[in-house]
Amino acid sequence: MTGFFLTFYFTRNIIFLTRFHLITLQSEKARPLLDQDKMKQALTLLSLFLFFGFQAFSQNQPTVLITYFSQSGNTKILAEAVAEGAKSVEGIEVKLLTIEEVNPVELLEAEAIIVGSPVYNGNPAPPVLEFINSWPFENRPLMDKLGAAFVTGGGISIGEEGVMIDILRAMLIHGMIVMGGEEVEAAFGASAITGEGPFENEKMEDIFLKKAFGLGKRVAEKVIQISK
Numbered sequence: 234m235t236g237f238f239l240t241f242y243f244t245r246n247i248i249f250l251t252r253f254h255l256i257t258l259q260s261e262k263a264r265p266l267l268d269q270d271k272m273k274q275a276l277t278l279l280s281l282f283l284f285f286g287f288q289a290f291s292q293n294q295p296t297v298l299i300t301y302f303s304q305s306g307n308t309k310i311l312a313e314a315v316a317e318g319a320k321s322v323e324g325i326e327v328k329l330l331t332i333e334e335v336n337p338v339e340l341l342e343a344e345a346i347i348v349g350s351p352v353y354n355g356n357p358a359p360p361v362l363e364f365i366n367s368w369p370f371e372n373r374p375l376m377d378k379l380g381a382a383f384v385t386g387g388g389i390s391i392g393e394e395g396v397m398i399d400i401l402r403a404m405l406i407h408g409m410i411v412m413g414g415e416e417v418e419a420a421f422g423a424s425a426i427t428g429e430g431p432f433e434n435e436k437m438e439d440i441f442l443k444k445a446f447g448l449g450k451r452v453a454e455k456v457i458q459i460s461k
């Protein structure tokens with residue numbers, strides 16, 4: 234939609250400026266290179282070319298939607314790394330939004346949806362479940378979209394793998410094709426431990442960011458492959 238309005242805006246401005254130039258030429262009694270009718274025809278053709286050219290360009294970029302809930306910022310950091318990975322693939326439009334920001338059109342337009350959640354009592358955080366439960370089911374509009382998950386949890390083995398499976402399972406109900414990350418250590422998606430032992434740092438560990446980057450990259454590459 235944004236692409237459409239931008240295209241419209243630019244094309245309209247080009248037409249306006251060219252007309253203005255024509256009028257100026259006439260008023261200065263300068264000799265135009267073409268007569269006025271031919272110039273109008275050329276202008277119309279040029280406008281159509283620009284309009285459809287921009288449209289084709291703006292609509293051809295398949296979208297990867299990365300969406301997450303994060304109360305204290307850890308899942309947000311992981312989401313940003315997933316987005317960086319997806320952006321590293323040429324020809325992909327990446328949308329990075331919190332689950333509160335996503336609208337239904339963005340969900341339906343995306344070729345791939347990557348959902349991130351913190352672990353809350355061994356489960357996805359309630360706002361993430363609420364978000365997934367709001368996805369449209371009738372006629373299964375999410376069918377065949379790619380899906381993936383990422384998670385942050387406070388401790389080792391107290392829920393992060395289970396939460397990724399929960400998200401992927403819900404995606405499967407919608408007929409989505411689910412994927413893990415690039416590395417075998419990210420088989421169910423990307424996860425990070427944020428509050429135990431060596432991982433209880435201010436800064437998120439690079440091994441977790443690498444898994445997240447790899448997840449975004451792999452999903453984006455697959456989107457390009459199946460969009461051809």
Ligand SMILES: Cc1cc2nc3c(=O)[nH]c(=O)nc-3n(C[C@H](O)[C@H](O)[C@H](O)COP(=O)(O)O)c2cc1C
Binds near residue numbers: 305391428
């Ligand atoms: C209500 C609540 C329940 C939690 N339960 C778990 C849990 O079961 N397992 C776990 O590993 N971490 C648990 N945590 C820790 C969070 O998953 C962890 O701090 C996470 O990185 C927070 O993500 P955020 O910074 O994006 O909000 C819990 C945190 C809260 C607030």
